[in-house]
Structure formats: structure tokens, C-alpha cells
Amino acid sequence: MAVGVLALQGSFNERLSGSSATLKRVGVKGVEIRKPEQLQTVNALIIPGGESTTMAKLAHYHNLFPALREFVKMGNPVCGTCAGLIFLADKAAGQKAGSQELIGGLDCTVHRNLFGSPLQSFEADLSVPEIVRKEGGPPSFRGVFIRAPAILEVGPAVQVLADFPAPSDKTAKSDSAAESGETSGTKAKKWNAKKWKKGKNNGATVATKIQKKVKSAKGNCFHCKEDGHWKRNCPKYLASLPAKSGKAPNQATAFHPELTAYTRWHSYFLKMVNETSEEASTSTSLSSDEQTTPKYDLPVFQG
Numbered sequence: 001m002a003v004g005v006l007a008l009q010g011s012f013n014e015r016l017s018g019s020s021a022t023l024k025r026v027g028v029k030g031v032e033i034r035k036p037e038q039l040q041t042v043n044a045l046i047i048p049g050g051e052s053t054t055m056a057k058l059a060h061y062h063n064l065f066p067a068l069r070e071f072v073k074m075g076n077p078v079c080g081t082c083a084g085l086i087f088l089a090d091k092a093a094g095q096k097a098g099s100q101e102l103i104g105g106l107d108c109t110v111h112r113n114l115f116g117s118p119l120q121s122f123e124a125d126l127s128v129p130e131i132v133r134k135e136g137g138p139p140s141f142r143g144v145f146i147r148a149p150a151i152l153e154v155g156p157a158v159q160v161l162a163d164f165p166a167p168s169d170k171t172a173k174s175d176s177a178a179e180s181g182e183t184s185g186t187k188a189k190k191w192n193a194k195k196w197k198k199g200k201n202n203g204a205t206v207a208t209k210i211q212k213k214v215k216s217a218k219g220n221c222f223h224c225k226e227d228g229h230w231k232r233n234c235p236k237y238l239a240s241l242p243a244k245s246g247k248a249p250n251q252a253t254a255f256h257p258e259l260t261a262y263t264r265w266h267s268y269f270l271k272m273v274n275e276t277s278e279e280a281s282t283s284t285s286l287s288s289d290e291q292t293t294p295k296y297d298l299p300v301f302q303g
């Protein structure tokens, strides 16, 4: 398995080079992606942290957006870190004037700089029950937030993996005071109460993945024997589609897992990649099967 790392700007090297590179630590080959055609050589992609506006400009310059969107649309898993999360979000708030291009593929609204400026970068312990359930290890891990975004809203198919609680009013005030002189160590030092209130449960979602694969039959017409009409989007036909069509099992974090020794976010993502590849090979053999011995009584329109 080869995992691509978008290598335009930001912290892509931490995934790829040196003995401590995260992908090496989890035993996977990482491939630098700078050109659209390179995406054809990998079956999953990591979009690293960095500065999303700059990264978007570079992606635009290298004509990468169409290929990246196609990659996501084909159901290949993508993991977005920080700026990568912004890239992957279907909607973004707090963007620079004139907005910036997004790839989309993760049904959520992200706030680009919810935690404030680079000076408000911080570290915090986060509880990660789903990762612990699947990967084992300690109940929480250290999240490194660098001018971090956060997710304000997620769609129904998205599973929240970690939340960062909103500060109490008291903390917010004392942290604002800390901003003007004192430092408050591991906590974000400035809170924008209005932005926080927009977040679910008065907090902010900082890690997610797509839980269910949304099936779509766009463009397919078929004949329904039951009532003899040509139909689109019949539930029976939708149910017969391979799971790989539709949205990819993407994962995203607002913090930087590659900057800690905790490799479980990466191993968790790689499991998703393996599962997707297995499903894809099963569904491919199913579809060729279907061509010779139709399994469904609703033939797909060929004309």
C-alpha cells in the first residue's frame, strides 16, 4: 500500500522523511504528491497542516484541484490535518476575503482559525474513546494545536472522534487577561465566545471521520420491473451499488498527530484504508459477477 502526502507546503516532511517520519513508524510507504498524475500511484492521501490559503494557491497553480476532487469522489480515503481539514471540509467559515478553494468530501463546516492567531497555539489532552477502542493505548493523547481550525457542525454521516470543550466564562476571562501579559501554558489564551457558541455543545469538534459511506447512483437509469417505469435512485438499485461509490471514508483532525510520538491516529487511518481496499476488491468481483448472472431483477439501463 502506498500513501500519498500532498507536498506543496506545510508539515509534509514530518510524515515522509527521516527515521522518525510518522508513515515509516507505522510501516507504510509515503509518496510525495506534487502533480495531478502522481495521485494515480497511491490509494490514500494525507493532506498535511500548513497554511490553507497558501496551499490552495499552490494547488491551483499546479492544477491539482480537479484531480484531488476526483480522487475523493472515487472513494479513496483522505486524511486531513489542520489546513488539510480545511481543504477537506464541504464548507468553511473565517476564510480570507475572496474565499479559497476547497476540495470538499467531509460533510462539515470548519472555522479556519477558531482557536485564534499563531500566538494562541497550544497543547491539550484530549479523550479519544473510539481510537482507544480500535487501537488500544492510553485513554487520552496530547493534541498539538497550531493556529488551529475547528469543526462547527457535522453532517449525519460524520462520526465525531474528539471534542475540545468550550472554556467556562471564567476561564475565558482569565485567559483573555493572560493574553495581555501572563502566559497560561497549555491552554488557548484567547477565546472568541461568539465563535465557540456556534460549535455543537458549546465546544468544538477537533477530529472526525466519515462513518457511513453514502451511496449515490447519479447518472444511472434503469428499468423497474415492478411498475415498468424508467427510474433513477431506486432504493433497490442504490442498495446494490458497491460501497465504494459515493463519499470516501475521510478522516480529519484540527491538531497535528505527526508532531507527537502517538502513532494511533495514523494506524487508525491506515485500517480505514485497508478496509476500503478490501471492500473495493469485493465489490469489483461482485459487479463482474452481476454482468453474467444478474443478481437483481432490475436490469441497469445499457442504452
Ligand SMILES: NC(=O)CC[C@H](N)C(=O)O
Pocket: 048, 049, 050, 051, 052, 053, 081, 082, 083, 084, 086, 112, 113, 146, 147, 148, 149
Ligand atoms: N496548523 C495549521 O495547519 C493551521 C491552519 C490555518 N488555520 C489555516 O488557515 O490554514
